[in-house]
Amino acid sequence: MKRIVLLKLSGEALSRVNGIGIDMEKVEDVAYEVKSLKDTGVSVGIVVGAGNIWRGRDAKKIGMDRVSADHMGMLGTILNAMALSSTLELIGVKSRVMSAIPVGHIVEPYNRNLAIQALEKGEVVVFGGRSEERRVGKECRYRW
Numbered sequence: 001m002k003r004i005v006l007l008k009l010s011g012e013a014l015s016r017v018n019g020i021g022i023d024m025e026k027v028e029d030v031a032y033e034v035k036s037l038k039d040t041g042v043s044v045g046i047v048v049g050a051g052n053i054w055r056g057r058d059a060k061k062i063g064m065d066r067v068s069a070d071h072m073g074m075l076g077t078i079l080n081a082m083a084l085s086s087t088l089e090l091i092g093v094k095s096r097v098m099s100a101i102p103v104g105h106i107v108e109p110y111n112r113n114l115a116i117q118a119l120e121k122g123e124v125v126v127f128g129g130r131s132e133e134r135r136v137g138k139e140c141r142y143r144w
Helices: 024-038 056-062 066-090 112-120
Strands: 004-009 043-048 095-099 124-128
Touching: 004 024, 024 043, 024 066, 043 066, 043 112, 056 066, 066 095, 066 124, 095 112, 112 124
Parallel strands: 004 043, 043 124, 095 124
Antiparallel strands: none
16 A cells, blocks of 8 residues: 555635635645655645635624534635646646535545545545534544
């Protein structure tokens, strides 16, 4: 089995200068860094955040309930994961996005065995749609 490296990438690392939205030049920079890491012979998994798209603390200011705010953040991680995966593909790196929450035919549902198989084949797996474990009960936790 190959050595697997799991990276945690904050949403802010992909954000525009004002901290909001996706800066595709930054996404491309990250993709090339991931490619360089992959070229050393390790398998790469990436868990992305969504701070550039949605901050849960902003929900409290407008009176939104915490569950809805967390769901919005989870969807934001999927957007970032899709941007990164698409950019990796453009530079010749095979990748896939997996999500712990179902989003139809847009990205794959998370499956531990399929993720490991993809990593062992040399694909980069980008994980999105994950809950924040410290904020939800045991029955809702997803583990990568």
